[in-house]
Amino acid sequence: MTTETIPPVAAPEFKVRVEVDGSSRPVVVLYWGSSLLWLTIATLAGLISSIKLHSPEFLGGIEWLTFGRIRAVHWDTAIYGFGGLAASGTLLWLQARLCQVRMPYPKLLLVGGVVFNIGLVLGTVGILMGYSTGVETLEFPLWAMPLLVVPYVFIVIANFTMYFTKTTNHTYVSQWYLMAVTVWFPILVLSAEACTNLGAVDGVAQAIANWWYGHNVVGLFATPTGIAAAYYLIPKVIGKPIHSYHLSLLGFWSNAIFYNWAGTHHLTGGPLPAWTITLGVVGSLMMFIPVITIGINHHMTMVGSFHLLRTSPTLRFAVMGSMIYTLSSFQGSLEALRSHQEVTHFTHYTIGHVHFGMYGFFAPLMFAMMYYGMPRLMDQEWSSARLIRIHFWCTLIGMSIYVTAMCYAGIRQGLMMNDPSIPFLNIVRFTVPYLAMRTLGGLILLTGTIAFLINFVRIITPRKYTWATPTMLDTDRDWKKLLAQEETEKGARK
Amino acid sequence: MFGVFMFIWSFALITGIVMVWLLSWAIRRGEFRNLRQGARMIFDKDEPIGLVTDHFPGAKR
Amino acid sequence: MNRTFLLAFGIFLTIASSITGLVIIPNWQFQELKPVVKLDGTRYPEVYFGDQARGREIYINQGCIYCHTQQVRMKGYGADIRRGWGTRRSVPRDYLVDRPHQLGTMRTGPDLASIGARQPSVEWHALHLYNPQITSPGSVMPRFEYLFREVRSGETVPADAIKIPRGRQTGDATHIMPTDRGRTLIAYLKRLNQSYPLPEANQ
Numbered sequence: 214m215t216t217e218t219i220p221p222v223a224a225p226e227f228k229v230r231v232e233v234d235g236s237s238r239p240v241v242v243l244y245w246g247s248s249l250l251w252l253t254i255a256t257l258a259g260l261i262s263s264i265k266l267h268s269p270e271f272l273g274g275i276e277w278l279t280f281g282r283i284r285a286v287h288w289d290t291a292i293y294g295f296g297g298l299a300a301s302g303t304l305l306w307l308q309a310r311l312c313q314v315r316m317p318y319p320k321l322l323l324v325g326g327v328v329f330n331i332g333l334v335l336g337t338v339g340i341l342m343g344y345s346t347g348v349e350t351l352e353f354p355l356w357a358m359p360l361l362v363v364p365y366v367f368i369v370i371a372n373f374t375m376y377f378t379k380t381t382n383h384t385y386v387s388q389w390y391l392m393a394v395t396v397w398f399p400i401l402v403l404s405a406e407a408c409t410n411l412g413a414v415d416g417v418a419q420a421i422a423n424w425w426y427g428h429n430v431v432g433l434f435a436t437p438t439g440i441a442a443a444y445y446l447i448p449k450v451i452g453k454p455i456h457s458y459h460l461s462l463l464g465f466w467s468n469a470i471f472y473n474w475a476g477t478h479h480l481t482g483g484p485l486p487a488w489t490i491t492l493g494v495v496g497s498l499m500m501f502i503p504v505i506t507i508g509i510n511h512h513m514t515m516v517g518s519f520h521l522l523r524t525s526p527t528l529r530f531a532v533m534g535s536m537i538y539t540l541s542s543f544q545g546s547l548e549a550l551r552s553h554q555e556v557t558h559f560t561h562y563t564i565g566h567v568h569f570g571m572y573g574f575f576a577p578l579m580f581a582m583m584y585y586g587m588p589r590l591m592d593q594e595w596s597s598a599r600l601i602r603i604h605f606w607c608t609l610i611g612m613s614i615y616v617t618a619m620c621y622a623g624i625r626q627g628l629m630m631n632d633p634s635i636p637f638l639n640i641v642r643f644t645v646p647y648l649a650m651r652t653l654g655g656l657i658l659l660t661g662t663i664a665f666l667i668n669f670v671r672i673i674t675p676r677k678y679t680w681a682t683p684t685m686l687d688t689d690r691d692w693k694k695l696l697a698q699e700e701t702e703k704g705a706r707k
Numbered sequence: 708m709f710g711v712f713m714f715i716w717s718f719a720l721i722t723g724i725v726m727v728w729l730l731s732w733a734i735r736r737g738e739f740r741n742l743r744q745g746a747r748m749i750f751d752k753d754e755p756i757g758l759v760t761d762h763f764p765g766a767k768r
Numbered sequence: 769m770n771r772t773f774l775l776a777f778g779i780f781l782t783i784a785s786s787i788t789g790l791v792i793i794p795n796w797q798f799q800e801l802k803p804v805v806k807l808d809g810t811r812y813p814e815v816y817f818g819d820q821a822r823g824r825e826i827y828i829n830q831g832c833i834y835c836h837t838q839q840v841r842m843k844g845y846g847a848d849i850r851r852g853w854g855t856r857r858s859v860p861r862d863y864l865v866d867r868p869h870q871l872g873t874m875r876t877g878p879d880l881a882s883i884g885a886r887q888p889s890v891e892w893h894a895l896h897l898y899n900p901q902i903t904s905p906g907s908v909m910p911r912f913e914y915l916f917r918e919v920r921s922g923e924t925v926p927a928d929a930i931k932i933p934r935g936r937q938t939g940d941a942t943h944i945m946p947t948d949r950g951r952t953l954i955a956y957l958k959r960l961n962q963s964y965p966l967p968e969a970n971q
Contacts (some may be wrong), residue, residue, distance in 0.1 A: 227753035266876065269900075269910045276914050281831015311749070347828035347868045376772055383745045389775060396779045404787055409868055416863035418795040420871045425790045433783070445749060450761040452754075454746040462742070469779060473786035479873055482841040484858040489794055525761040555846055559837060559875035585761060598763040630875065633850040637878050638906050645908065711796050715789075722785055729778060 229313055230589075236315035237306050238590045240322045242673060244302030245583050247330050249662070249669055251294025252576075254337075256659045258287035263655050267648040277341040285340050285352045291571070292350065292430060293361060294333050298326075299579040300438040301368050304391050306586055307445060308372055311388050312379030317371050325364030332360025348409040348419075350427040355410055362402060369395050386461040390441035393469060397433040401426055417484055421477060428476035431570065436472070439534060439578040440464075440507060446531040446581050447514055451521055456513035464506035471499040478549040481558055490551075497549030500542060508539040526601045530581035533609060537573035544569065556631065561644060562623025569616045572658065577608060580665065587672050596671040600664040607661025615654030622647035801861055804966065812964045815865045816956075823956025826949050827870065830912065837872035838881045840962065852886065853879040854962055856969040862962050877909055884961040893954040894930045898944050902936045915950035919943035 262284040264271045272278050309316050316322070336353030339345070345352040353361070372395045376388075405426030407413045414422060448455050455461060474496030477489045515532060522529050544566055547553055557563065584601070588594055595601060622644045629640045750756045803811040816824055827833075840854030848854060858881055863869055887893060895902045898916045900909040918941035919929050929943035946954060 226751035230753070265910060266908055269908050273911055274913055279830060279912075280910050281834050282829075284834045285831055343829040345829055345831065347833065347870065349833065349873065381748060383748045384771070384775075385745060385748055392772075392775055393779045396776055397783050400780075400783050400787075404791065408791060412867060414791070414795045416798070416866050416869055417860040417871075418791075418798050419867070420863075420869045421794050422791045423869070425786065429786075448746070449749055449754075450759065452750075452756055452758045452760065454743075454750070454756065458742040458746040466778075469782040473782055474790065476786075476790060480871070482845055483839045483871060484860050484862060486794065486797060486860075489790065492789065521759060524763060525759070526763055527761045551845075558846075559873065563873065595764045598765050601763065630851075631847045633847045633852075637851075638904055641876070641908055642906050648908075711793060714796075715793060718785070718788055722781060725781065726778075729774060732774075 230310070233309050233313060233315060234306075234589050236319065237309050240316055240319050240326065241302045241306045241586065241590055243323060243326045244298045244305070245587070246669065246673065247326065248295050248298030248302060248579070249666055251290050251298060251333060253659075253662055253666065255287055255291035255295055256655065256662055258283050258290060260652065260655045260659065262287050263648065263652040267645045267652065277343075282341050282343070282345065285345055286337050288350065289340065289352055290333065290337060292435075293336075293353075295579075296430075296435055296571075296575065297361070297365075298329065299583075300394070300434065301326075301329075301365070303438055303442055303579060303582045304394060305368065305371065306590070307387055307441060307582075308375045308391050311381065311385050311445075312375045313381055314375050314378050317374040317378075318367065321367050322371055325367040328360050329364040332357050332364075335360065346410045348423055350430060351405060351409055351423070355406075358402075358406060358410075362399070365399060365402075369399060385445070386455065386458065386465065387441035387445045389465050390437040390444070393465075394434055394437045394441075397429070397437075401429050401433060420480060420483070421485060421489055424479040425476040428479060429473065431567075432472035432475060435571070435575045436538075437468070439538065439575045440468075442578040442582045443511060443531055443535045443538070446527055446578075446585055447511055447535065450525050450528045450531070450585070451515070451518040453514060453518065456510050460506050460510045464503045464510065467499070467506065468503035471496050471503065475500065475549065478554070481549075481551060481554040494549045494551065497546050500546050504539055504542040504546070508535075511535045526595075526598075526605065527581045527585040529605050530577040530584060530608075533605075534574045534576075534578035534581060537569065537577070541566065541570040541573055556627035557623055558627070560623035560626040560630070561619045561647070562627065565616045565619030565623055568612065568619070572608070572612045573616070580604070580608070583669075587669070591672055593672055595668050597668055600668045603664040604661040604668075607657050607664065611654045611657030611661060613654075614657065615651050618647045618650035618654065798860055801864060803861070803864055804964075806964065812966075813862060813865050816959070819952040819955035820959045821956075822949075823952035823954065823959075824870075826915075826953040827956055828868070830953075832880075833870050833872045835874055835876035835909070837875055837879045838960065839871050840879060840881050848879060851878075854882045855885075856962070856965065858962055859966055859969050861966055861968065877907075880957070880960055882960060882962045884958040885963050888958060890954055890958070891930050893957055894944060894946055894950065895932065897950065897953065898932075899936070899938070902933060912950070915953060916944045916946055919945060 261272065261278065262280060265273075265280045265283070269280075305316065305322070332353075336357035339354040339357055340352050344354040346354060372391065376392065405422060408422035409419055409426075444455065444461065474492050476496075477485065477493030478497050479493075481490050481493070483490075511532075512535075522532060548557060548562070548566060584595070626640055626644055629635045629643065630637075747756070754760055803813055806812055838858075840856070840858045841848045842857040843849050849857070862881070863871070887896075892903060894916065896904065896909075897912045899911050899913065900907040918939075919925055920940045921942050925943050926945055929945050931943050932941060
């Protein structure tokens with residue numbers, strides 16, 4: 214049971230934090246705000262794709278909306294639009310806070326953010342117009358990619374600058390993960406583009422490179438950012454330090470070493486040398502180590518504080534994300550086994566797993582980050598607790614329906630595909646009701662997103678939502694008044 | 708093919724040796740001595756250990 | 769500063785090792801791989817040219833990969849061969865000239881690695897692409913009617929127009945003619961054939 218002690222005056226650390234947050238405001242709000250726009254676009258594209266799969270006549274006959282294009286738009290805008298921007302905003306804000314430095318090169322980062330968004334628009338329009346590269350997860354045409362890569366270079370520079378000018382003595386565990394993301398992502402994208410769209414390798418070798426990249430976007434970009442967020446938010450909200458810092462070291466390095474190798478599990482059974490697939494299976498299974506480590510750490514930290522889930526939105530999303538990280542990773546590790554893949558490869562099960570991880574772990578942790586950070590950045594409270602609750606429950610319920618429907622349908626689909634006496638069209642008809650359930654799940658997710666959007670728009674507009682007892686800002690102190698008080702006291706002393 | 712295997716083994720060996728050396732360097736330098744302190748660095752006098760820092764807006768405390 | 773550099777270096781090592789292992793080394797393994805020369809003097813696989821190449825572009829920009837794979841799994845693992853999707857498993861040599869590869873990861877629709885052998889008829893492909901319900905009732909594949917020109921009743925029917933079966937006609941279109949894009953896509957699909965027996969595919 215934690216006791217709440219509120220310091221009577223503004224400590225100097227408080228002023229530092231206010232200054233750091235203030236300097237981050239324009240950049241982080243741009244990145245987070247635009248990430249939510251892209252989340253909405255991605256969700257809409259996903260909905261259209263989902264409906265087209267059970268009702269192919271929906272918006273039929275329109276070439277630029279054909280399933281093969283809108284589906285590519287869905288995952289590229291989800292990964293790079295929502296994922297890329299939310300993770301970048303998180304990286305910058307968290308790094309600034311943990312290094313206790315002002316945001317470096319804010320104008321550069323702002324320009325970068327705008328350029329990134331333009332790149333996303335160009336890439337999306339490019340795919341819809343028929344210029345997709347045909348490489349899964351790297352469909353954005355080559356002329357749009359530089360607009361996504363260059364802004365990220367700015368982020369890398371800013372990140373290292375903060376690191377080298379930090380005023381703190383220690384490096385917090387989240388910072389290791391953020392540093393990792395900064396080093397990994399540019400290498401990933403550049404190598405993958407070289408191998409696929411720039412033609413450095415051909416045929417099957419290209420497929421291996423393709424999925425080495427595809428899985429590493431999840432494992433070396435989305436996952437570390439989510440874990441970094443969880444490692445900061447959970448202890449910060451409940452007021453208890455992480456259970457075992459030693460475990461977090463083990464978790465980080467085992468994650469770094471093993472996740473890299475898991476990518477070829479996307480090609481099990483395919484025309485590849487068996488050793489490449491075996492490596493993927495081994496890497497995927499070894500992931501049990503970091504996942505269990507991180508799971509223990511987060512869970513043991515939470516023990517004794519679960520009652521706070523009732524009163525803290527950030528904690529709800531963060532704990533949901535953290536628990537589902539463990540569950541979806543177990544699912545993924547087992548899924549990599551050849552025997553499992555014999556059934557589930559090529560089925561909707563894979564899609565179910567992806568969304569379990571992305572909308573059960575990554576998105577909730579990004580939401581948690583925003584719910585915690587935005588009031589502190591804008592010095593303003595969220596306008597509606599009800600909208601927050603709607604967002605949370607829609608995320609949890611929508612995602613659960615989606616994942617359950619797809620995983621169940623996928624297993625049945627796979628079993629039927631392995632029985633040659635069942636005509637293929639029968640298998641297709643079997644999956645249709647579950648695809649419709651997926652659309653329902655998606656609609657619920659969209660509802661939650663809209664609830665969040667409304668709250669977000671209100672918090673960035675200059676209206677003060679003051680409550681009788683200030684809450685998320687958790688200052689029973691009016692910090693402006695306190696700072697002014699300190700100034701007058703200082704003046705009186707002179 | 709022999710060239711490929713030679714490369715794999717030497718690369719793995721070198722990487723392994725470098726990793727072990729890095730680990731021993733870190734231990735010698737004392738990186739593992741005061742790990743607890745790292746866990747506490749996100750707290751300070753203003754947001755100390757024991758203070759819950761997040762609530763629903765409008766909730767009575 | 770020292771610590772930061774080492775952290776970054778360690779992180780870099782992890783990705784360098786996986787690039788080496790998963791990207792560079794397999795590519796080395798495949799460097800030696802060349803097409804075989806068949807008994808009749810032609811090569812397998814032959815490079816895509818003309819209509820086949822243009823058709824492949826359309827396959828890519830319509831996003832066919834999101835529902836169709838082009839890889840046959842080995843006998844005993846899954847039921848790909850028993851379903852008639854291929855006479856042997858797919859091997860790396862089959863994809864030597866594929867740039868970019870279209871291996872695929874979803875089978876909302878059947879595998880297409882040897883669709884040219886399974887469905888050699890231009891007519892079938894045209895009707896299937898124009899309106900999948902004609903050849904495959906209940907399918908969830910979208911209609912690619914914009915790759916075809918409809919011939920309505922009353923218009924002169926070109927000699928090589930394809931007749932839409934009675935009972936499946938919608939509106940007043942009685943025949944269809946593939947546009948250039950439709951024709952090249954069908955040419956590409958007909959080319960997809962991994963039946964040639966390769967020594968390394970022996971099971």
